[in-house]
Amino acid sequence: MAGTKTVLTVGSFIIVTSILFDMNKLNLFATICCCVFFFNCKSQNNKAMADHKDNPYYSRTDTAHLHVSDAEWKKILPKDVYNIAREKGTEWAFSGKYYKTDERGTYYCAVCGNHLFKSDAKFASSCGWPSFYEAMTPTSVRYEDDNSVGMRRTEVLCGRCDSHLGHIFDDGPPPTGMRFCMNSAVLEFEPDGK
Numbered sequence: 001m002a003g004t005k006t007v008l009t010v011g012s013f014i015i016v017t018s019i020l021f022d023m024n025k026l027n028l029f030a031t032i033c034c035c036v037f038f039f040n041c042k043s044q045n046n047k048a049m050a051d052h053k054d055n056p057y058y059s060r061t062d063t064a065h066l067h068v069s070d071a072e073w074k075k076i077l078p079k080d081v082y083n084i085a086r087e088k089g090t091e092w093a094f095s096g097k098y099y100k101t102d103e104r105g106t107y108y109c110a111v112c113g114n115h116l117f118k119s120d121a122k123f124a125s126s127c128g129w130p131s132f133y134e135a136m137t138p139t140s141v142r143y144e145d146d147n148s149v150g151m152r153r154t155e156v157l158c159g160r161c162d163s164h165l166g167h168i169f170d171d172g173p174p175p176t177g178m179r180f181c182m183n184s185a186v187l188e189f190e191p192d193g194k
């Protein structure tokens with residue numbers, strides 16, 4: 001909460017200074033918007049950290065690659081998340097919490113907090129899993145060949161913690177033509193502005 005107090009103190013100082021020095025109203029409005037935006041970001045991050053207080057590897061700001069054993073993850077992660085993320089499981093189609101979600105926001109890795117997808121890249125797919133046409137950044141995810149269960153597929157893994165997220169197919173919509181077919185259980189959605 002120290003960070004929140006600092007933001008409020010700095011914000012108040014800027015606003016009072018702006019009034020005293022008679023800055024024009026547009027500048028004052030822009031300053032308030034910046035403070036509110038920064039405050040919201042800090043609040044989101046603080047809540048996410050609190051929700052993962054038993055996971056010392058979880059971070060929405062640290063992008064350093066993680067090297068954590070499955071035995072360690074098993075002690076930390078909920079059973080359904082561990083099964084998909086570390087044992088390459090798949091949730092039932094139409095069963096996940098995000099396959100119909102169309103709110104604006106960001107999808108993070110439920111294991112490590114890495115930024116994975118923006119809602120702008122999500123599209124309504126009939127496959128029953130949340131589907132995106134592109135990852136948030138080129139390093140958000142990485143890929144591996146997957147020749148299991150008698151099929152040749154490309155597996156999608158988290159770029160930070162190497163957790164299994166799903167697979168990618170080339171039957172997606174423009175502009176990429178790709179379909180990231182993901183498991184809801186390893187995603188964490190944060191709506192914009194909350």
Ligand SMILES: [Zn+2]
Pocket residue numbers: 109110111112113114158159160161162163
């Ligand atoms: Zn991750």
